[in-house]
Amino acid sequence: MTTENQFSLVRYYAAGARTGFQRDLQYRMATFMVLVGFLIEPVVYLSVWSAVARAQGGMVGGFDEGQLAAYYVVWTLVRVYNTAFDPKAWEWRIRQGRINTFLSQPVHMFHRDFSFFMGSKIAWTILWIPIAVVLTLVFRPSIEWHVVNVAAFAIAIWGGYAVRFLVLYVMGMINFWTTRGAAMFGIVSALELIFSGRLVPLQLLPDWAESISTWLPFRWTFQFPIEVLIGRLDATQIAAGIGYQAAWAAGLGLLFTVVWRRAIRRYEAVGN
Amino acid sequence: MSRPIGPGRLAYLHIRLGVQQELQYRANFWVQVVNSAIALGVGIVAIAVVYLHTDSLAGWSPDELVTVLGVHLMVGGFLRAFVFPNMYKLMSDVEEGTLDYTLTRPADSQLLVSVREVELWSLIDVVSGAGVLVWAVSRLGDQVGVIHYLAFLVALICGSVILYCLWIVAATLAFKVVRVDNVMQMLSGIYDAGRWPVGVYPFWLRGGLTYLVPLAFAITVPAETISGRIDWPWLLVAVGFTVVAFVVARLVWLWGIRNYSGASA
Numbered sequence: 266m267t268t269e270n271q272f273s274l275v276r277y278y279a280a281g282a283r284t285g286f287q288r289d290l291q292y293r294m295a296t297f298m299v300l301v302g303f304l305i306e307p308v309v310y311l312s313v314w315s316a317v318a319r320a321q322g323g324m325v326g327g328f329d330e331g332q333l334a335a336y337y338v339v340w341t342l343v344r345v346y347n348t349a350f351d352p353k354a355w356e357w358r359i360r361q362g363r364i365n366t367f368l369s370q371p372v373h374m375f376h377r378d379f380s381f382f383m384g385s386k387i388a389w390t391i392l393w394i395p396i397a398v399v400l401t402l403v404f405r406p407s408i409e410w411h412v413v414n415v416a417a418f419a420i421a422i423w424g425g426y427a428v429r430f431l432v433l434y435v436m437g438m439i440n441f442w443t444t445r446g447a448a449m450f451g452i453v454s455a456l457e458l459i460f461s462g463r464l465v466p467l468q469l470l471p472d473w474a475e476s477i478s479t480w481l482p483f484r485w486t487f488q489f490p491i492e493v494l495i496g497r498l499d500a501t502q503i504a505a506g507i508g509y510q511a512a513w514a515a516g517l518g519l520l521f522t523v524v525w526r527r528a529i530r531r532y533e534a535v536g537n
Numbered sequence: 538m539s540r541p542i543g544p545g546r547l548a549y550l551h552i553r554l555g556v557q558q559e560l561q562y563r564a565n566f567w568v569q570v571v572n573s574a575i576a577l578g579v580g581i582v583a584i585a586v587v588y589l590h591t592d593s594l595a596g597w598s599p600d601e602l603v604t605v606l607g608v609h610l611m612v613g614g615f616l617r618a619f620v621f622p623n624m625y626k627l628m629s630d631v632e633e634g635t636l637d638y639t640l641t642r643p644a645d646s647q648l649l650v651s652v653r654e655v656e657l658w659s660l661i662d663v664v665s666g667a668g669v670l671v672w673a674v675s676r677l678g679d680q681v682g683v684i685h686y687l688a689f690l691v692a693l694i695c696g697s698v699i700l701y702c703l704w705i706v707a708a709t710l711a712f713k714v715v716r717v718d719n720v721m722q723m724l725s726g727i728y729d730a731g732r733w734p735v736g737v738y739p740f741w742l743r744g745g746l747t748y749l750v751p752l753a754f755a756i757t758v759p760a761e762t763i764s765g766r767i768d769w770p771w772l773l774v775a776v777g778f779t780v781v782a783f784v785v786a787r788l789v790w791l792w793g794i795r796n797y798s799g800a801s802a
Contacts, residue, residue: 294719298719302722303726306726308730316595451572
């Protein structure tokens with residue numbers, strides 16, 4: 266790729282991100298309501314595990330109540346960064362012939378979607394701040410702030426976004442072969458819920474389940490960034506985690522390239 | 538001139554038509570079976586993980602907590618089968634101005650907008666929830682008697698009516714602000730909080746889940762009844778709350794249609 270092309274791609278990303286940012290700030294009430302909807306899930310989990318911790322004398326699985334609160338408050342931000350293009354939306358895109366427009370453009374639609382969601386996250390982060398303040402006042406999380414952790418978190422949360430975006434994008438390719446992918450997406454979503462640390466910190470699962478989570482991408486998209494910020498990982502573990510993210514992103518990127526070539530050969534445009 | 542059709546028969550005819558429409562799409566049955574199995578599986582996993590670390594959660598034993606999961610699945614299936622599709626249809630009718638066709642019919646408009654759509658396959662959740670409930674209750678033994686089964690039926694009906702009232706009040710806001718789908722999505726999110734008994738939650742949240750989004754009456758009270766833990770006065774409060782909710786929903790609906798000017802005119 267020439268320098269000029271690379272520069273164009275950077276500008277394309279900037280434009281895509283700006284569009285996503287402006288779209289979500291334009292409909293800020295709708296975005297805010299979705300964020301409030303996101304809150305219910307961690308508040309439920311936090312309440313349940315705090316009750317368990319209290320019943321066990323204040324600690325469960327190495328977490329006290331303050332650390333559980335820290336886990337689930339950061340959870341809400343990581344959840345925002347984990348949103349990406351839904352595989353079910355691919356079915357709509359294909360059925361409606363919406364990808365025809367993108368196929369005729371000189372830049373791959375991956376860049377369009379990836380940059381759009383990047384910009385959208387900036388808007389969501391702005392709207393998330395007041396929610397985080399309220400959660401902090403209500404649940405009193407205990408976090409030991411370290412500059413290194415905050416810097417590593419800034420990398421890990423975007424790394425998690427990249428991996429999850431690719432997981433969902435690859436799953437979306439299934440829609441080129443079948444219109445009944447919904448059941449499969451449901452199964453993967455359930456596995457993700459359990460093995461990502463979204464339902465419960467992975468340390469609270471049985472040992473065998475926690476071991477499985479190491480070999481799936483979901484842990485590195487969700488629990489890893491949380492643990493980085495709340496200070497549960499040392500420098501070696503943080504470096505290893507970012508390495509896992511990079512490996513998953515590279516592997517999934519390669520897989521997407523291969524599957525995309527086959528998928529697009531099958532595709533027959535209908536309509537616009 | 539023939540006699541007008543009564544409300545019961547009118548609801549039955551609409552629901553039958555909705556069922557017949559759904560039966561055209563039988564492949565959706567299998568998709569729903571998988572989705573129900575996933576919802577059940579995740580619910581059981583969550584409970585199992587909790588009891589790996591404790592013997593009792595806010596006074597609930599594992600089998601008692603499974604009854605909460607069963608009721609949550611059953612009531613959720615009822616909402617997805619009968620309430621959600623009708624409320625979304627109502628909102629889209631208000632937005633597009635096609636509600637006029639319903640309002641001009643010679644029957645009660647609230648009844649009509651509440652029975653037009655059925656998502657039949659969501660009833661699979663009702664079946665799986667009932668299955669879980671039977672399994673859990675069979676393990677509870679003597680603490681559940683005939684009186685509890687009868688009271689459970691009353692509590693379940695009350696809970697379903699309360700949630701229907703909540704959703705129709707939210708959907709009626711569409712007469713004023715048109716796009717309330719985000720509010721509906723938020724309510725659906727809050728419904729997930731009912732998977733655990735409200736006693737688990739902090740005081741302020743418990744209050745909200747009892748009187749604002751009354752999952753306490755809709756799910757916890759039926760589960761307490763079928764697991765033999767009920768404080769009987771709470772059942773009476775649930776019945777009273779149902780009556781109040783129904784009257785409020787009716788008044789809000791009448792206010793809504795009085796303020797509706799139609800968009801198609």
